Amino acid sequence: xxxxxxxxxxxxxxxxxxxxxxxxNDRSDVNPATRARILAAAREYGYVPNTSARSLxxxxxxxxxxxxxxxxxxxxxxxxxxxxxxxxxxxxxxMLSHISDRSAHAGTVERIVYERKFGGVIFLGRYGDRARGNxxxxxxxxxxxxxxxxxxxxxxxxxxxxLHSSVSVDDYSGSYELTRRLLDLGHRRIAFGGGxxxxxxxxxxxxxxxxxxSALEDAGLEVDPSLVIPSVSPDQLYTMANGHxxxxxxxxxxxxDFTAIMGMCDAVAIGIGRALHEAGLGVPAxxxxxxxDGLDIARYCIPSLTTVRQPLEDIARATARxxxxxxxxxxxxxxxxxxxxxxxxxxxxAPPRH
Amino acid sequence: xxxxxxxxxxxxxxxxxxxxxxxxNDRSDVNPATRARILAAAREYGYVPNTSARSLxxxxxxxxxxxxxxxxxxxxxxxxxxxxxxxxxxxxxxMLSHISDRSAHAGTVERIVYERKFGGVIFLGRYGDRARGNxxxxxxxxxxxxxxxxxxxxxxxxxxxxLHSSVSVDDYSGSYELTRRLLDLGHRRIAFGGGxxxxxxxxxxxxxxxxxxSALEDAGLEVDPSLVIPSVSPDQLYTMANGHxxxxxxxxxxxxDFTAIMGMCDAVAIGIGRALHEAGLGVPAxxxxxxxDGLDIARYCIPSLTTVRQPLEDIARATARxxxxxxxxxxxxxxxxxxxxxxxxxxxxAPPRH
DNA sequence: CTGAAAGCGCTTACAG
DNA sequence: CTGAAAGCGCTTACAG
Numbered sequence: 001x002x003x004x005x006x007x008x009x010x011x012x013x014x015x016x017x018x019x020x021x022x023x024x025n026d027r028s029d030v031n032p033a034t035r036a037r038i039l040a041a042a043r044e045y046g047y048v049p050n051t052s053a054r055s056l057x058x059x060x061x062x063x064x065x066x067x068x069x070x071x072x073x074x075x076x077x078x079x080x081x082x083x084x085x086x087x088x089x090x091x092x093x094x095m096l097s098h099i100s101d102r103s104a105h106a107g108t109v110e111r112i113v114y115e116r117k118f119g120g121v122i123f124l125g126r127y128g129d130r131a132r133g134n135x136x137x138x139x140x141x142x143x144x145x146x147x148x149x150x151x152x153x154x155x156x157x158x159x160x161x162x163l164h165s166s167v168s169v170d171d172y173s174g175s176y177e178l179t180r181r182l183l184d185l186g187h188r189r190i191a192f193g194g195g196x197x198x199x200x201x202x203x204x205x206x207x208x209x210x211x212x213x214s215a216l217e218d219a220g221l222e223v224d225p226s227l228v229i230p231s232v233s234p235d236q237l238y239t240m241a242n243g244h245x246x247x248x249x250x251x252x253x254x255x256x257d258f259t260a261i262m263g264m265c266d267a268v269a270i271g272i273g274r275a276l277h278e279a280g281l282g283v284p285a286x287x288x289x290x291x292x293d294g295l296d297i298a299r300y301c302i303p304s305l306t307t308v309r310q311p312l313e314d315i316a317r318a319t320a321r322x323x324x325x326x327x328x329x330x331x332x333x334x335x336x337x338x339x340x341x342x343x344x345x346x347x348x349x350a351p352p353r354h
Numbered sequence: 355x356x357x358x359x360x361x362x363x364x365x366x367x368x369x370x371x372x373x374x375x376x377x378x379n380d381r382s383d384v385n386p387a388t389r390a391r392i393l394a395a396a397r398e399y400g401y402v403p404n405t406s407a408r409s410l411x412x413x414x415x416x417x418x419x420x421x422x423x424x425x426x427x428x429x430x431x432x433x434x435x436x437x438x439x440x441x442x443x444x445x446x447x448x449m450l451s452h453i454s455d456r457s458a459h460a461g462t463v464e465r466i467v468y469e470r471k472f473g474g475v476i477f478l479g480r481y482g483d484r485a486r487g488n489x490x491x492x493x494x495x496x497x498x499x500x501x502x503x504x505x506x507x508x509x510x511x512x513x514x515x516x517l518h519s520s521v522s523v524d525d526y527s528g529s530y531e532l533t534r535r536l537l538d539l540g541h542r543r544i545a546f547g548g549g550x551x552x553x554x555x556x557x558x559x560x561x562x563x564x565x566x567x568s569a570l571e572d573a574g575l576e577v578d579p580s581l582v583i584p585s586v587s588p589d590q591l592y593t594m595a596n597g598h599x600x601x602x603x604x605x606x607x608x609x610x611d612f613t614a615i616m617g618m619c620d621a622v623a624i625g626i627g628r629a630l631h632e633a634g635l636g637v638p639a640x641x642x643x644x645x646x647d648g649l650d651i652a653r654y655c656i657p658s659l660t661t662v663r664q665p666l667e668d669i670a671r672a673t674a675r676x677x678x679x680x681x682x683x684x685x686x687x688x689x690x691x692x693x694x695x696x697x698x699x700x701x702x703x704a705p706p707r708h
Numbered sequence: 709c710t711g712a713a714a715g716c717g718c719t720t721a722c723a724g
Numbered sequence: 725c726t727g728a729a730a731g732c733g734c735t736t737a738c739a740g
Binding site: 005021022057058 | 716717718719720
């Protein structure tokens with residue numbers, strides 16, 4: 001096993017371990033010459049401080065845990081990269097703990113947080129076990145642990161007021177704008193695809209559904225329940241498969257007239273597009289289609305997809321800022337940030353036929 | 355800060371810390387009644403052993419580090435989830451360290467490995483700094499550290515024989531089969547898009563290019579250099595943007611005749627498809643198109659994409675097996691596994707026109 | 709089956 | 725500016 005200990009390094013340098021420690025940690029009270037000598041020796045012998053020993057002594061680690069549960073969309077992966085860059089610039093390491101639904105047992109998240117290896121925790125994407133609907137409960141249990149915590153790309157749905165800080169795209173406004181745009185193009189029969197069962201504002205899709213509903217109402221229309229495409233895969237909502245299967249079933253059942261469909265996210269919209277294609281319907285000739293998120297694929301698929309681009313850089317930057325301020329000022333008030341996305345018009349939307 | 359220490363728990367149970375430790379670690383020499391009492395108390399007080407202290411004592415941790423560098427494709431994310439499930443069943447925790455290219459300085463990978471927090475390390479996707487071309491060097495430096503190490507979805511290109519174990523799809527055969535299939539359909543002018551500059555077998559794309567070359571040669575043809583689409587984004591090879599921009603530039607420069615294009619991976623193929631579309635060329639009517647990887651999008655895009663599906667479950671399972679056997683039998687010989695992918699025919703390929 | 713003690717590799721007051 | 729010493733929370737021989 002390569003790697004020497006601080007004690008061995010101290011011996012080879014002819015100094016005390018405490019001096020090595022000070023030199024390695026860039027503390028001011030070390031003779032510059034001594035420091036240089038120690039650093040050179042550390043390099044030479046490949047000395048790397050043992051993080052376990054280090055964090056055993058220091059309560060606050062310069063490590064941030066990012067926890068992703070269940071589905072991992074390209075979007076979350078992009079945000080992860082940005083978080084890493086931003087936090088890295090501040091001297092923090094980022095470790096990802098991905099918890100697949102199947103393997104997740106009740107205590108996994110709590111264990112990661114309780115282990116106290118991390119100076120802060122970021123929940124990326126949704127959290128809680130959908131089946132048990134325990135998000136609010138988990139959120140409350142986390143509030144008892146005094147670890148800085150931020151929800152990223154999702155809000156904290158634990159209740160009102162929210163217990164934790166969160167940074168998210170403004171799902172409601174983005175969806176409102178998309179709907180508004182379709183209305184302006186002349187659409188009146190707009191379907192909504194990919195949502196879950198309970199429209200209770202507890203999830204991103206529910207907020208997007210709210211925006212859709214409000215835009216319709218502000219235009220003097222109301223939601224026609226027969227234009228809400230039921231999801232056939234409630235536990236895989238944000239997927240192409242769900243968009244495809246759900247729309248296929250809906251079309252097969254003989255839906256009412258419609259001239260546009262809004263997908264709950266880009267992946268769902270791609271699936272919807274495929275189902276329309278298989279049913280012989282052209283986009284946008286026979287049906288306009290929109291997504292949400294602004295993934296790369298929205299730009300490159302055929303036809304390219306009208307969507308709302310999530311401002312990922314802003315979201316990552318804000319998340320880092322909120323988290324680090326919680327790290328430096330414990331007990332500070334929580335913040336809920338909703339950042340506006342940008343409507344990106346592409347080939348998939350057009351005025352309705354005739 | 356919630357969470358009590360082993361000492362506090364021992365006091366509340368009226369036993370010594372060593373007894374608590376034994377009970378928590380499921381050791382046999384503890385009175386069942388005592389153990390039960392301690393476990394109950396641990397639950398009640400929310401006691402979670404401090405991992406730092408634990409791994410300071412124990413050399414072998416039940417934690418595996420997964421290191422991803424640079425681009426993160428949906429494919430790697432899927433493999434990550436599978437690795438997590440498989441290793442989780444064996445009682446191992448998986449931690450991801452994603453290293454974005456920008457922030458990666460020379461020592462990052464080494465540091466993670468040297469920290470000795472992990473019982474094993476998996477490199478997922480490519481490794482090394484492309485700009486410096488230091489993959490072989492890094493690989494050799496890692497060989498000096500006695501940490502069980504497996505390259506997953508990529509081979510170890512450190513030289514011959516390979517220093518490390520690896521598990522990967524059989525890039526060469528998959529590409530050979532795809533080319534063979536296009537030849538069987540009647541194509542003779544087959545372009546290859548998305549490779550890097552030096553065709554030196556050092557990367558997945560180079561192996562795929564080899565398969566393409568061999569299939570052509572076995573059919574009595576040879577590679578026409580003017581049918582190799584140069585990549586305009588050499589540091590973002592595996593992206594839709596690279597496929598799109600490269601093909602656009604290639605088409606604009608007035609390419610020779612061609613009736614099919616093989617994309618180096620699905621993402622590149624999607625970008626190629628977009629460029630063809632913008633140039634007024636239909637797939638497969640004017641040009642057949644293939645990808646590689648078998649991402650979800652290959653199935654849902656329009657037209658759906660002929661590709662080679664990577665056997666991700668097999669790859670993840672084999673990776674876990676190889677790694678854990680290295681953990682339990684240090685010094686064991688390394689293994690290089692190449693697992694055959696499955697050709698999936700879809701709408702994007704057809705016989706050439708006329 | 710249980711306890712007292714040593715020690716893993718660090719950091720940080722406390723002296724000098 | 726440097727060193728000796730205590731201690732972070734565990735695990736593991738070693739006694740009993």
